[in-house]
Amino acid sequence: MPRRGRGGGGMAAEGDVELDDGAGGRAAEKPRKHDSGAADLERVTDYAEEKEIQSSNLETAMSVIGDRRSREQKAKQEREKELAKVTIKKEDLELIMTEMEISRAAAERSLREHMGNVVEALITLTN
Amino acid sequence: MPSVPLPPKESNLFKRILKCYEQKQYKNGLKFCKMILSNPKFAEHGETLAMKGLTLNCLGKKEEAYEFVRKGLRNDVKSHVCWHVYGLLQRSDKKYDEAIKCYRNALKLDKDNLQILRDLSLLQIQMRDLEGYRETRYQLLQLRPTQRASWIGYAIAYHLLKDYDMALKLLEEFRKTQQVPPNKIDYEYSELILYQNQVMREADLFQESLEHIETYEKQICDKLIVEEIKGEMLLKLGRLKEAGEVYKELIERNAENWYYYEGLEKALQPSTLEERLQIYEEVSKRHPRAVSPRRLPLNFVSGEKFRELTDKFLRVNFSKGCPPLFTTLKSLYYNPEKVSTIQELVTGYEASLKTCNLFSTCENGEKEPPTTLLWVRYFLAQHFDKLGQCSLALDYINAAIASTPTLIELFYLKAKIYKHVGNIKEAAKWMDEAQSLDTADRFINSKCAKYMLRANMVKDAEEMCSKFTREGTSAMENLNEMQCMWFQTECAAAYQRLGKYGDALKKCHEVERHFFEITDDQFDFHTYCMRKMTLRAYVDLLRLEDVLRKHAFYFKAARSAIEIYLKLHDNPLTNESKEQEVNSENLSAKELKKMLSKQRRAQKKAKLEEERKHAERERQQKNQKKKRDEEEEETSGPREELVPEKLERVENPLEEAIKFLIPLKNLIGDDIETHLLAFEIYFRKGKFLLMLQSVKRAFAINRNNPWLHECLIKFSKAVSDHSNLPEIVSKVLTQEMQKIFVNKNLESFNEEFLKHNATSIQHQLSGAKMMYFLDKSRQEKAIAVATRLDKNMRDKNVKTLTKVFEALLDGSFGSCHAQCEEYQAACHKLFPFTSAFMPATNEDNSSIASVNHTAINHDLLSNEI
Numbered sequence: 001m002p003r004r005g006r007g008g009g010g011m012a013a014e015g016d017v018e019l020d021d022g023a024g025g026r027a028a029e030k031p032r033k034h035d036s037g038a039a040d041l042e043r044v045t046d047y048a049e050e051k052e053i054q055s056s057n058l059e060t061a062m063s064v065i066g067d068r069r070s071r072e073q074k075a076k077q078e079r080e081k082e083l084a085k086v087t088i089k090k091e092d093l094e095l096i097m098t099e100m101e102i103s104r105a106a107a108e109r110s111l112r113e114h115m116g117n118v119v120e121a122l123i124t125l126t127n
Numbered sequence: 128m129p130s131v132p133l134p135p136k137e138s139n140l141f142k143r144i145l146k147c148y149e150q151k152q153y154k155n156g157l158k159f160c161k162m163i164l165s166n167p168k169f170a171e172h173g174e175t176l177a178m179k180g181l182t183l184n185c186l187g188k189k190e191e192a193y194e195f196v197r198k199g200l201r202n203d204v205k206s207h208v209c210w211h212v213y214g215l216l217q218r219s220d221k222k223y224d225e226a227i228k229c230y231r232n233a234l235k236l237d238k239d240n241l242q243i244l245r246d247l248s249l250l251q252i253q254m255r256d257l258e259g260y261r262e263t264r265y266q267l268l269q270l271r272p273t274q275r276a277s278w279i280g281y282a283i284a285y286h287l288l289k290d291y292d293m294a295l296k297l298l299e300e301f302r303k304t305q306q307v308p309p310n311k312i313d314y315e316y317s318e319l320i321l322y323q324n325q326v327m328r329e330a331d332l333f334q335e336s337l338e339h340i341e342t343y344e345k346q347i348c349d350k351l352i353v354e355e356i357k358g359e360m361l362l363k364l365g366r367l368k369e370a371g372e373v374y375k376e377l378i379e380r381n382a383e384n385w386y387y388y389e390g391l392e393k394a395l396q397p398s399t400l401e402e403r404l405q406i407y408e409e410v411s412k413r414h415p416r417a418v419s420p421r422r423l424p425l426n427f428v429s430g431e432k433f434r435e436l437t438d439k440f441l442r443v444n445f446s447k448g449c450p451p452l453f454t455t456l457k458s459l460y461y462n463p464e465k466v467s468t469i470q471e472l473v474t475g476y477e478a479s480l481k482t483c484n485l486f487s488t489c490e491n492g493e494k495e496p497p498t499t500l501l502w503v504r505y506f507l508a509q510h511f512d513k514l515g516q517c518s519l520a521l522d523y524i525n526a527a528i529a530s531t532p533t534l535i536e537l538f539y540l541k542a543k544i545y546k547h548v549g550n551i552k553e554a555a556k557w558m559d560e561a562q563s564l565d566t567a568d569r570f571i572n573s574k575c576a577k578y579m580l581r582a583n584m585v586k587d588a589e590e591m592c593s594k595f596t597r598e599g600t601s602a603m604e605n606l607n608e609m610q611c612m613w614f615q616t617e618c619a620a621a622y623q624r625l626g627k628y629g630d631a632l633k634k635c636h637e638v639e640r641h642f643f644e645i646t647d648d649q650f651d652f653h654t655y656c657m658r659k660m661t662l663r664a665y666v667d668l669l670r671l672e673d674v675l676r677k678h679a680f681y682f683k684a685a686r687s688a689i690e691i692y693l694k695l696h697d698n699p700l701t702n703e704s705k706e707q708e709v710n711s712e713n714l715s716a717k718e719l720k721k722m723l724s725k726q727r728r729a730q731k732k733a734k735l736e737e738e739r740k741h742a743e744r745e746r747q748q749k750n751q752k753k754k755r756d757e758e759e760e761e762t763s764g765p766r767e768e769l770v771p772e773k774l775e776r777v778e779n780p781l782e783e784a785i786k787f788l789i790p791l792k793n794l795i796g797d798d799i800e801t802h803l804l805a806f807e808i809y810f811r812k813g814k815f816l817l818m819l820q821s822v823k824r825a826f827a828i829n830r831n832n833p834w835l836h837e838c839l840i841k842f843s844k845a846v847s848d849h850s851n852l853p854e855i856v857s858k859v860l861t862q863e864m865q866k867i868f869v870n871k872n873l874e875s876f877n878e879e880f881l882k883h884n885a886t887s888i889q890h891q892l893s894g895a896k897m898m899y900f901l902d903k904s905r906q907e908k909a910i911a912v913a914t915r916l917d918k919n920m921r922d923k924n925v926k927t928l929t930k931v932f933e934a935l936l937d938g939s940f941g942s943c944h945a946q947c948e949e950y951q952a953a954c955h956k957l958f959p960f961t962s963a964f965m966p967a968t969n970e971d972n973s974s975i976a977s978v979n980h981t982a983i984n985h986d987l988l989s990n991e992i
Contacts, residue, residue: 062268068293095853099815101817119858122856123862127824
């Protein structure tokens with residue numbers, strides 16, 4: 001973030017992160033008119049203790065999540081398999097990439113989704 | 128696993144190095160590094176070298192940092208620490224893609240390293256790789272199911288992926304673990320509840336949301352949002368009576384919030400106009416000083432009732448002396464009936480107040496103070512300005528000024544009127560007068576600077592702003608540092624009109640950099656917001672950043688940049704161009720030499736001045752640095768300085784233009800200008816399918832747009848001129864263009880367009896330009912069409928006529944001096960105040976010259992491709 005002229009950067013200068021000498025540090029800043037929060041900002045670290053939860057019922061929750069995930073993975077893999085079956089031509093792929101200025105991945109996906117028909121793919125891409 | 132395990136003494140030192148890095152005690156960290164590395168056995172220890180590099184990076188020594196980190200990595204390629212450090216280094220340089228690769232490598236070596244997973248997740252959300260983010264969050268959750276952030280992070284991932292079911296399940300599980308006693312109010316818990324409720328509402332689970340908010344009402348800090356949610360949900364569930372009660376309460380709280388009135392109307396469902404008015408009457412009785420219940424009915428009443436209510440509203444506000452009165456009523460001006468009612472009423476007041484200080488001559492009562500007449504005249508000036516009757520507007524404002532010459536608003540309005548009329552120099556003059564009445568008011572100061580920029584007075588504008596910018600730096604620099612984008616976009620446009628393309632491009636790039644920085648700034652909030660549980664604000668931030676470049680400032684900067692790059696492509700600057708910029712046609716050789724040497728001396732002087740200021744600044748900065756005890760952290764990667772001369776001589780202007788275009792295509796695809804600008808770029812690149820894409824998209828938005836019409840004709844001609852296109856491309860083009868042109872030849876396509884838009888000057892201009900483009904021999908006819916000024920033309924205003932005039936001047940119709948002058952005279956009769964149409968004097972020659980640079984280069988490019 002740019003060093004603002006007005007009072008200090010937002011997040012840290014409020015003193016809510018664990019700073020040992022927050023109060024003392026602030027008093028010394030008075031002479032510097034525009035940089036009042038800057039020194040505090042310097043002392044902030046990203047290192048803070050994460051809060052912990054006390055709970056014993058995590059297992060049921062975790063298993064629900066696990067089930068869901070495996071279903072998601074499966075659906076994704078099937079779609080990818082379907083697309084991979086489509087045959088596409090190298091020249092078509094390169095034509096799409098040059099004419100439409102898109103990445104190889106995007107061009108390939110478009111071509112596969114149109115079952116290899118380059119004219120159809122281009123018509124959709126120009127929509 | 129690291130290749131050389133450290134013995135206990137050194138391994139302790141290494142742990143301390145890590146701690147020092149985390150606590151930002153870089154000098155100590157380097158000391159410990161030295162202690163390890165000075166021992167010959169460990170002089171090549173990969174991880175220590177890497178940490179040294181990382182610490183050096185935080186001290187701003189980037190090159191050394193990379194050296195050490197790479198060396199460390201080479202020595203110990205199987206160390207996840209080295210890869211992690213390399214990733215951190217890349218991240219600090221904002222090379223986020225590279226950083227992600229490094230983290231993945233690190234994870235391959237140490238699958239369950241929490242710190243690396245956390246860092247990776249941050250980068251993924253920053254780059255909006257939502258699927259990846261979800262995966263990483265899942266891993267974090269598995270490793271640390273007891274940590275709060277794991278659950279929250281995972282839930283947010285699902286929320287952003289719009290999988291509301293999962294998100295809600297997770298949030299509920301998490302909420303259950305928060306043991307907050309029911310009578311205590313805990314801010315973090317309150318925010319969690321509200322976030323959970325927001326997800327429910329987004330999932331359209333209105334019943335659940337209502338029950339949820341009612342259950343946890345007592346524990347929520349933000350009482351207002353609770354009521355608003357209740358009201359909204361009750362409406363959605365059709366429980367109108369209860370909803371009505373809620374909205375009535377909300378209006379009691381705040382009678383000026385228009386959404387509450389909307390909600391109340393939806394709840395009470397008034398069937399007649401009287402019932403509807405009754406709602407507002409009741410509120411007004413309880414809150415006699417509230418403005419909204421008096422203003423809102425004016426939107427839906429008409430005829431006699433409108434007259435009655437407007438009369439009341441106006442009188443109260445004129446007596447009180449309410450400056451923004453016109454602004455409050457402006458939204459009614461789409462309705463010609465209401466406009467004439469207002470005009471009747473207010474002109475009536477003016478006549479009456481002049482004679483007897485009463486609103487109406489046939490009344491008795493307390494006389495109005497003289498200020499009432501002042502505000503009435505002020506209103507009338509704005510009224511007639513809006514209707515385009517500039518001389519009447521000026522009459523009223525001058526009368527007002529005559530009675531009260533010290534009121535800033537009056538001069539501000541006078542300047543505005545001149546701006547609308549097209550005399551921007553005069554406008555700047557009056558705005559200057561306005562700001563001189565109160566030099567401590569930053570608003571009027573900024574307005575004055577803006578008007579100066581519009582009048583191409585860049586130096587004056589900078590000086591005006593410097594009255595408020597920080598001492599010790601130049602105003603331009605400080606405004607850039609403060610991300611003052613209104614100034615930068617206006618300045619870019621001013622430089623563009625002056626033909627100073629390098630300076631304009633510099634401003635455009637500066638604006639683009641601000642947007643980059645704003646996007647980058649969100650990085651720290653990913654951890655911070657989750658820790659502080661301010662989840663609603665966090666999700667709002669993410670959504671804002673997703674569409675950041677939709678903002679008008681970006682659009683303005685991008686448009687200026689693209690227009691300039693197109694010009695630079697058509698007419699590239701060479702090193703000799705600098706000499707040619709001088710208007711050397713009218714000077715003799717001796718005078719030319721004199722002028723050039725004068726210029727050189729002036730440049731030298733300016734340069735010395737610049738250097739002096741620069742040295743002064745450096746000295747100041749050095750002093751400031753000495754005062755600081757702590758080491759500074761280098762905030763961002765080295766940003767290349769923007770040099771105007773380099774920017775305007777860039778190798779590939781079209782590629783640079785495309786860089787600005789891409790966010791417009793992604794985010795502002797509903798504005799036809801995006802696609803038309805895109806067309807101009809792709810036209811010059813010869814990319815036919817991209818041209819097709821641009822016109823298709825523009826056509827879908829507004830097929831009758833004049834600029835689009837010109838693009839379509841140029842496109843069609845280019846396609847038929849190019850017989851050697853690849854077969855597939857031709858096929859696509861033929862098939863798709865059929866839908867637009869429907870088998871017509873270009874001449875008849877153009878004729879139809881002209882016929883269809885016979886009363887619009889803008890369209891006639893485009894059609895005429897194309898008539899000349901397709902057949903140069905029809906020049907006379909084309910000019911005649913473009914310069915039509917007959918009675919039934921709908922858009923005879925300053926803007927359109929200026930456009931036609933500019934087209935005549937810039938060669939779109941070939942050379943046509945006589946017709947130019949004729950047209951100028953005719954326009955002058957219609958708009959005597961507009962500077963562009965005033966008969967040629969020395970001063971106005973410059974304005975004509977600058978006019979040449981405004982229009983986008985629609986020059987005939989039949990020979991280009």
